[in-house]
Every structure is written in C-alpha cells, then in structure tokens.
Amino acid sequence: MAAHVQDQLLNCIDLLLDAVFLVDADGRVKYVNAACERIFGYTPDELIGCKLIDLVLPEERARTLEEAARIMAGQPRVGFVNRYRHKDGRPVHIMWSARWSEADQLRIGVARDVTAQQRSEAMQAATYAVSEAAHDAVDLDTLFPTIHAIIAQLVPVAGLVVATCNGEPEALHFPYGRDHRGQPLVVDEALAHRHCKDVIAARRGLLLPGAALAPTQGGADAGGFWLVVPLVDQTAPIGAVMLKAPADTQYSDKDRELLGFVSAQVATAIERSRLKAELLRAARYDELTGLPNRRLFHDRIDTALARSRRKHGRVALLYIDIDDFKAVNDRLGHDAGDLLLQEIARRLERCVRKADTVARLGSDEFVVILEDIHGPDDATAVADKIHHSLLQPTAIAGHALNTQASIGIALHPCDGDDADSLIRHADQRMYRRKARN
Numbered sequence: 001m002a003a004h005v006q007d008q009l010l011n012c013i014d015l016l017l018d019a020v021f022l023v024d025a026d027g028r029v030k031y032v033n034a035a036c037e038r039i040f041g042y043t044p045d046e047l048i049g050c051k052l053i054d055l056v057l058p059e060e061r062a063r064t065l066e067e068a069a070r071i072m073a074g075q076p077r078v079g080f081v082n083r084y085r086h087k088d089g090r091p092v093h094i095m096w097s098a099r100w101s102e103a104d105q106l107r108i109g110v111a112r113d114v115t116a117q118q119r120s121e122a123m124q125a126a127t128y129a130v131s132e133a134a135h136d137a138v139d140l141d142t143l144f145p146t147i148h149a150i151i152a153q154l155v156p157v158a159g160l161v162v163a164t165c166n167g168e169p170e171a172l173h174f175p176y177g178r179d180h181r182g183q184p185l186v187v188d189e190a191l192a193h194r195h196c197k198d199v200i201a202a203r204r205g206l207l208l209p210g211a212a213l214a215p216t217q218g219g220a221d222a223g224g225f226w227l228v229v230p231l232v233d234q235t236a237p238i239g240a241v242m243l244k245a246p247a248d249t250q251y252s253d254k255d256r257e258l259l260g261f262v263s264a265q266v267a268t269a270i271e272r273s274r275l276k277a278e279l280l281r282a283a284r285y286d287e288l289t290g291l292p293n294r295r296l297f298h299d300r301i302d303t304a305l306a307r308s309r310r311k312h313g314r315v316a317l318l319y320i321d322i323d324d325f326k327a328v329n330d331r332l333g334h335d336a337g338d339l340l341l342q343e344i345a346r347r348l349e350r351c352v353r354k355a356d357t358v359a360r361l362g363s364d365e366f367v368v369i370l371e372d373i374h375g376p377d378d379a380t381a382v383a384d385k386i387h388h389s390l391l392q393p394t395a396i397a398g399h400a401l402n403t404q405a406s407i408g409i410a411l412h413p414c415d416g417d418d419a420d421s422l423i424r425h426a427d428q429r430m431y432r433r434k435a436r437n
C-alpha cells in the first residue's frame with residue numbers, strides 16, 4: 001500500500017469514535033488510535049507498551065484473561081463487555097469486537113464505550129426491580145433488604161440505613177440499617193435525624209464524611225463517606241436513605257443522579273407498601289382496640305384447632321360479653337365507652353399468655369383462645385382472673401368504673417371439633433351466665 005494511502009487510513013482511524021487496539025501475545029499495547037484518550041483518559045503514547053489488563057477493574061480481570069485466551073485460540077468475538085478504570089478513577093463499561101491475527105501475532109480489538117447505555121439499562125432494571133419489590137413485599141421489613149440489594153447492584157455500598165417519617169420529618173425513625181454482609185449498622189440517630197431533616201427540607205442529597213454518623217460507642221466505622229438522599233413521594237416526604245460508600249470509592253455525579261432517580265422509585269415503593277400493610281392490618285384488626293377482629297379470630301381458632309388435633313392437645317374458647325355496657329355510653333358518652341373498651345382490651349391481654357389470642361368480635365363482645373391447656377380448670381382459672389381484673393376500678397371521665405362481664409367457656413375436643421360448635425357452646429354458656437348476673 002502506498003505510504004500516503006496508509007497515512008490517510010491512519011488519519012481516518014483516528015477519527016473513529018471507537019478505540020482500535022493492536023495488542024501482542026503478552027497483552028501489551030502495540031498501537032491504539034486517538035479515541036482511547038476520550039474513552040480511557042490516556043493518550044496513545046501513554047498506553048503503548050502498557051499491559052491492557054492493568055486497566056481492567058480487579059474483579060473483572062480473571063474473566064477478561066479467559067476471554068483473551070479464547071480469542072487468541074482463534075475464536076473471534078463481538079459483544080464481550082467488561083469494565084476499565086478511567087484515568088480520572090471512574091469505571092468505564094467497554095464492549096469489545098476482537099479477533100486474533102495469526103500472521104501478525106496480534107490481537108485486534110475495537111472498544112466501544114457503552115457506559116451511558118449500561119447506565120440507562122441499569123436504571124430501567126432498577127426501576128422495574130423496585131416496583132416489583134413493592135408489589136411482592138408483604139411489609140416494609142421485607143421491602144428494605146430487597147431495596148438494599150437493588151441499590152448495591154448500581155453502586156458499591158458498604159451499608160445502608162433507611163429513615164422513614166409519616167409526612168412529618170420531625171418524627172423520623174430508623175427501621176432499617178445493615179452493612180454489606182447483612183449485619184446491623186448502627187448510626188448516631190440524633191445526628192442522622194438532623195442530616196435527614198436537612199436533605200428532606202432541601203430536597204437534595206448530601207455528602208458527609210464517614211465519621212459524621214458514627215456513634216461514640218462502636219457501630220458504623222468511620223472510613224469512606226455517607227451519601228444521604230431524600231425520599232419524596234409526589235410531594236410528600238417519606239424519609240431518607242443513607243448510603244455508606246466503601247473506603248476507596250467515589251460516587252460520580254452520574255452515580256448521584258442515578259441514586260436520586262432510584263430514590264424517587266424507592267419512596268413510591270415504601271409508600272405503596274405502607275398503604276398495603278395498613279389495608280391488611282385494617283382488614284384483620286379492630287381499629288378501636290387494636291385486637292384481632294372477627295376475621296382474624298376465625299383464622300386463629302382454625303389454626304389452634306388444627307394444632308390441637310395434631311398434638312392431641314386441648315384448646316379453650318372464652319366468650320366474654322360486658323354487662324350493662326350500654327349504660328356507660330348512655331351515662332358518660334360514646335367517647336368514654338370507647339376508652340373503657342380500650343382498657344378492657346388491655347386488661348384481657350394481660351390475663352393471658354403471649355401465644356394466646358384475645359379478639360374483639362364487635363360491640364362489647366370479646367373472645368379468648370387458650371392453647372395448650374391441661375383441662376377445664378385452667379380455663380376457669382383464666383376466666384376468674386379476667387373477672388377479677390375487670391372488676392378493678394377504671395378511671396374514665398372522672399368516674400371509677402367497675403366492669404362486670406359474663407363469660408362462657410367451651411373446650412376442644414369435648415365440646416366439639418370445629419370452630420362453629422365451640423363458639424355456639426361458649427356463646428350459649430355466656431348467655432346463661434348473663435341471665436344469672
């Protein structure tokens with residue numbers, strides 16, 4: 001080829017947007033065009049003679065060497081993607097088209113910078129993953145670790161802390177804090193509270209030195225740095241996420257932009273999960289007393305009976321109706337009646353073990369499920385305890401109220417094998433008591 005044609009060809013190659021490499025069998029760069037400076041930050045003169053593998057991120061070197069060996073064995077390849085360290089420190093995603101020239105004993109590779117494309121794919125994948133997590137998570141406790149894992153796919157994360165508030169940044173709390181191994185990550189909550197409030201008010205992220213949130217005694221180590229990002233759904237503040245970056249990492253402006261975008265999705269996911277949990281709770285718990293409602297009571301009794309059948313155990317059902325409750329409403333008002341019902345609920349809970357169930361069926365009717373009892377005497381003892389507890393005066397609206405209750409008891413298996421027959425028996429016995437009271 002004439003020398004001037006060769007020069008023109010090299011000029012053309014320098015105009016290419018992709019970097020063209022010639023690399024020898026030892027992996028040393030023999031030639032690279034001008035595009036390498038735009039992609040990797042190094043001029044051709046700086047790269048020629050260097051080992052290309054030294055620029056590859058350490059965690060990707062093994063698979064990159066395997067790929068190079070395959071190409072040198074005669075398998076051309078289009079589409080291998082790996083990551084390099086740019087001269088300014090940031091990672092660059094490269095897609096390769098490469099083959100081996102046996103005659104020249106050189107690897108010919110064309111490197112395309114696909115960082116922006118990878119970032120937008122990562123953003124899409126994260127958006128999809130966050131919305132899927134919000135859909136699948138039964139509650140916030142299961143949502144937070146999933147969000148932690150999704151963010152860790154986007155940027156290096158040594159730990160993550162979530163702060164949430166119900167629209168009121170003064171009332172922030174910290175339901176999640178874990179390091180990259182899933183171990184608890186402790187921060188100074190008073191300091192974290194202050195920084196979270198600031199980022200929520202400013203609606204912008206904040207970088208803090210690693211020591212900024214460390215508690216005085218142990219907890220989060222002081223290396224690296226923190227990025228605190230507000231969580232805002234539509235316009236309502238949901239809280240903030242605090243990302244701990246590993247000691248040798250910098251988040252670029254692009255990373256921060258990406259985290260800002262993902263945090264908006266996270267805020268929506270948290271809000272959606274919270275609403276779902278609230279709906280679920282409202283469907284299963286009584287709003288006034290916080291006790292399980294009729295629906296959850298039926299689930300619990302069915303489960304208790306199934307367990308009892310399996311273990312040949314005994315279950316007692318106590319049906320409790322408050323005597324003359326209407327008079328409290330009539331005399332002191334409905335609000336006073338509500339307070340009394342709440343106090344009755346707390347006292348009933350204190351009369352049983354944690355594993356037992358106290359439920360409100362409605363109005364002034366309650367039930368108690370006692371599991372693993374030895375016989376009727378245990379159930380009678382709990383009923384006596386309840387009578388005694390309710391009789392203790394309750395101060396409401398300036399009055400000391402003594403509450404009397406009628407209690408009917410049914411036992412599994414002697415009074416029936418299913419929930420309906422036990423409820424029927426207990427209810428009838430409660431009415432017979434009431435007639436006597």
Ligand SMILES: Nc1nc2c(ncn2[C@@H]2O[C@H](COP(=O)(O)OP(=O)(O)OP(=O)(O)O)[C@@H](O)[C@H]2O)c(=O)[nH]1
Pocket residue numbers: 288321322323324325326327329333334335336337338341362363364434
């Ligand atoms: N404050 C308040 N009252 C309620 C609530 N639900 C039902 N009630 C009232 O509870 C009262 C229950 O009345 P009754 O079923 O006649 O019961 P009682 O007055 O205890 O009569 P006996 O059961 O025969 O002793 C009614 O006045 C209802 O309006 C509630 O959530 N809050």
